[in-house]
Amino acid sequence: MYVAVKGGEQAIAAAHRLLAHERRGDRSVPALTLAQIAEQLTLAVDRVMAEGSLYDRDLAALAVKQARGDLIEAIFLLRAYRTTLPRFGFSRPVDTAAMLVRRRISATFKDLPGGQCLGPTFDYTHRLLDPLLAGDPDLPDPAERPADETAMPRVTDLLNDEGLIEPDPAETDAPVGDLTREPLSFPADRDLRLQALARGDEGFLLALGYSTQRGYGRTHPFVGEIRLGDVEVEIDVPELGFSVAIGRITVTECQMVTQFKGSAKAPPAFTRGYGLVFGHQERKAMAMSLVDRALRAGDLGEDRVAPAQDEEFVLSHSDNVQSTGFVEHLKLPHYVDFQAELDLIRRMRAEIAARQEAAE
Amino acid sequence: MTDMDDARFPPLSNSLPRGERGPVGGSGAGADAGVELNGALSPLVGESGREGAPGAVLDDQANLRTYSFAYLDEQTKRMIRRAILKGIAIPGYQVPFASREMPMPYGWGTGGVQVTAAVLGPDDVLKVIDQGADDTTNAVAIRGFFQKTAGVATTTRTADATVIQTRHRIPERTLQAHQILVYQVPIPEPLRYLEPRETETRKLHGLEEYGLMHVKLYEDIARHGHIATTYAYPVKVEGRYIMDPSPTPKFDNPKMHRSKALQLFGAGREKRIYAVPPHTDVVSLDFEDHPFRIQTFKEPCALCGAEGVYLDEVILDDRGGRMFVCSDTDHCEERRAEGHRGALSGESR
Numbered sequence: 001m002y003v004a005v006k007g008g009e010q011a012i013a014a015a016h017r018l019l020a021h022e023r024r025g026d027r028s029v030p031a032l033t034l035a036q037i038a039e040q041l042t043l044a045v046d047r048v049m050a051e052g053s054l055y056d057r058d059l060a061a062l063a064v065k066q067a068r069g070d071l072i073e074a075i076f077l078l079r080a081y082r083t084t085l086p087r088f089g090f091s092r093p094v095d096t097a098a099m100l101v102r103r104r105i106s107a108t109f110k111d112l113p114g115g116q117c118l119g120p121t122f123d124y125t126h127r128l129l130d131p132l133l134a135g136d137p138d139l140p141d142p143a144e145r146p147a148d149e150t151a152m153p154r155v156t157d158l159l160n161d162e163g164l165i166e167p168d169p170a171e172t173d174a175p176v177g178d179l180t181r182e183p184l185s186f187p188a189d190r191d192l193r194l195q196a197l198a199r200g201d202e203g204f205l206l207a208l209g210y211s212t213q214r215g216y217g218r219t220h221p222f223v224g225e226i227r228l229g230d231v232e233v234e235i236d237v238p239e240l241g242f243s244v245a246i247g248r249i250t251v252t253e254c255q256m257v258t259q260f261k262g263s264a265k266a267p268p269a270f271t272r273g274y275g276l277v278f279g280h281q282e283r284k285a286m287a288m289s290l291v292d293r294a295l296r297a298g299d300l301g302e303d304r305v306a307p308a309q310d311e312e313f314v315l316s317h318s319d320n321v322q323s324t325g326f327v328e329h330l331k332l333p334h335y336v337d338f339q340a341e342l343d344l345i346r347r348m349r350a351e352i353a354a355r356q357e358a359a360e
Numbered sequence: 361m362t363d364m365d366d367a368r369f370p371p372l373s374n375s376l377p378r379g380e381r382g383p384v385g386g387s388g389a390g391a392d393a394g395v396e397l398n399g400a401l402s403p404l405v406g407e408s409g410r411e412g413a414p415g416a417v418l419d420d421q422a423n424l425r426t427y428s429f430a431y432l433d434e435q436t437k438r439m440i441r442r443a444i445l446k447g448i449a450i451p452g453y454q455v456p457f458a459s460r461e462m463p464m465p466y467g468w469g470t471g472g473v474q475v476t477a478a479v480l481g482p483d484d485v486l487k488v489i490d491q492g493a494d495d496t497t498n499a500v501a502i503r504g505f506f507q508k509t510a511g512v513a514t515t516t517r518t519a520d521a522t523v524i525q526t527r528h529r530i531p532e533r534t535l536q537a538h539q540i541l542v543y544q545v546p547i548p549e550p551l552r553y554l555e556p557r558e559t560e561t562r563k564l565h566g567l568e569e570y571g572l573m574h575v576k577l578y579e580d581i582a583r584h585g586h587i588a589t590t591y592a593y594p595v596k597v598e599g600r601y602i603m604d605p606s607p608t609p610k611f612d613n614p615k616m617h618r619s620k621a622l623q624l625f626g627a628g629r630e631k632r633i634y635a636v637p638p639h640t641d642v643v644s645l646d647f648e649d650h651p652f653r654i655q656t657f658k659e660p661c662a663l664c665g666a667e668g669v670y671l672d673e674v675i676l677d678d679r680g681g682r683m684f685v686c687s688d689t690d691h692c693e694e695r696r697a698e699g700h701r702g703a704l705s706g707e708s709r
Contacts, residue, residue: 011497076461185456312558324466326629329466332490336529336591336609348586
């Protein structure tokens with residue numbers, strides 16, 4: 001007997017109740033606190049803030065909890081909140097040379113002003129599961145030394161002194177693009193490309209960056225520098241006539257020094273790929289700088305042949321909230337369209353069967 | 361010039377850290393902008409509408425967020441309305457708009473939801489369908505969203521609705537002049553599967569260069585003996601733009617032609633809005649020797665006996681048993697209420 005597909009409303013409510021139940025898990029286990037997530041799952045929180053385009057650790061921790069640890073779902077939650085916030089201005093460019101550095105490494109110079117500073121890194125750890133972490137072992141306090149007053153100039157600035165690398169583009173008064181407020185159109189300027197990459201899916205950018213290393217748009221990259229630390233965010237206040245610091249954020253910056261360019265007129269100089277991400281996210285910052293450089297192929301007069309160099313391809317597919325939405329929408333009912341296809345395929349098969357019958 | 365230049369940057373001294381003051385520089389194009397937002401229309405538009413502020417507001421006391429009427433802030437609605445007006449002025453042309461992230465996923469109707477939010481007023485009566493049915497899960501979710509955020513009356517009766525948001529169908533009942541049909545659109549570009557690049561397809565539209573599409577349809581006929589497009593069947597609007605009618609079955613295409621109702625199309629992920637104003641020519645592409653034909657069904661609806669309507673096939677058992685029932689559930693219910701009966705209606709209720 002046919003029962004019309006009724007009761008969607010109750011079904012949804014019941015499904016959400018079950019979801020809440022499963023999210024909580026075994027209720028004899030204490031519930032996670034947001035502080036635990038923000039303090040102990042810091043890198044998950046960082047990723048959610050970066051791809052959610054909203055710097056708020058508490059909200060990101062809440063999103064991670066609510067999403068049951070599904071980071072793309074958490075990013076989506078944060079984005080859907082962000083979209084309701086007013087945009088009342090944009091900041092001055094952050095000065096990463098003035099960063100309060102926690103980690104800074106260069107792969108291009110053995111030593112340099114300010115030195116190499118490893119900071120908190122997984123690099124050089126042996127990836128052995130640590131059974132002690134099943135509990136809460138006592139930890140030694142981190143080693144300390146007096147703050148070094150030496151400035152830590154950016155490696156690209158050092159190279160720039162000699163003119164060996166293309167200079168940063170001059171600051172202009174042109175308005176800063178914002179793809180969350182204006183629809184993206186192609187060709188997109190670099191500000192919009194960088195914004196899209198900074199919000200882009202880490203896995204997607206990682207794969208694209210990797211592809212350039214394997215020959216699909218090779219750029220001969222060197223890590224000029226990766227630095228992690230806190231920078232001040234300043235905004236211009238028209239009423240005051242000067243800029244005011246409104247807060248401090250942790251960012252990871254990667255400057256990739258890449259294949260040089262020259263011409264009959266200009267002597268050869270290294271080119272740059274740039275990555276800047278909220279929080280501590282080296283993998284993302286490095287992938288971003290590789291893809292940024294690959295996307296500059298057109299500007300630098302290189303042939304655009306590889307996926308990572310194809311602006312429309314990269315920017316149209318880098319957003320994981322968009323990707324996951326459209327991929328997962330295939331779960332929605334499509335039976336009207338499927339019925340249309342059924343009708344056509346039956347008709348065509350019947351025609352062929354009739355033809356064969358007539359021929360026999 | 362952008363749509364929001366004047367409104368985007370209210371003076372900082374007036375800004376709340378996580379809130380928003382009223383729209384700066386006028387209160388939007390629609391009748392529902394601004395003032396009535398503080399009313400008790402919506403359970404979420406709470407008493408915290410500080411200083412008459414629409415938009416997201418963080419309530420200091422309860423720490424609860426409240427939202428504007430129909431969720432979107434007034435500046436965003438104004439931006440969307442402008443895109444809609446442009447779309448109406450150029451029927452079938454895809455207007456780029458600054459689509460927002462919505463609290464439902466891209467691909468699940470965010471474009472339609474934004475268009476609905478922008479045109480909805482407090483007196484509207486909203487109907488939401490998916491696959492022709494009011495109680496498919498996504499339709500239920502979207503209807504619930506507007507009940508919650510706009511507090512508008514909702515209905516399942518096509519005749520009673522002033523705004524109908526739809527996915528994949530056009531109601532069987534002929535729409536009237538006071539009604540707006542809002543389509544959810546996944547891929548607004550009819551040429552997309554022939555040319556993946558937006559930069560190229562925009563050029564093709566600009567030059568009215570639609571040879572690609574005709575070649576595709578011709579190749580279908582050469583290969584299959586039929587035009588193999590059964591849904592999202594391309595149409596030409598007012599003799600100019602080729603338009604994707606959204607993935608409605610081609611059965612519904614003729615309903616778009618010179619419809620009295622305003623038809624609006626929203627594609628959130630792809631950031632496009634387009635429109636078919638009332639009484640506009642909407643012609644399905646075809647060839648003289650292969651004229652456009654809609655689907656026909658051999659049997660009438662098993663519940664209400666309707667003919668000449670679009671039917672869903674329902675599999676009854678694993679022995680090939682199946683029945684065909686109206687895809688438009690409201691149409692079916694109405695007919696049954698009028699006493700019409702189909703072959704299997706005795707068994708159902």
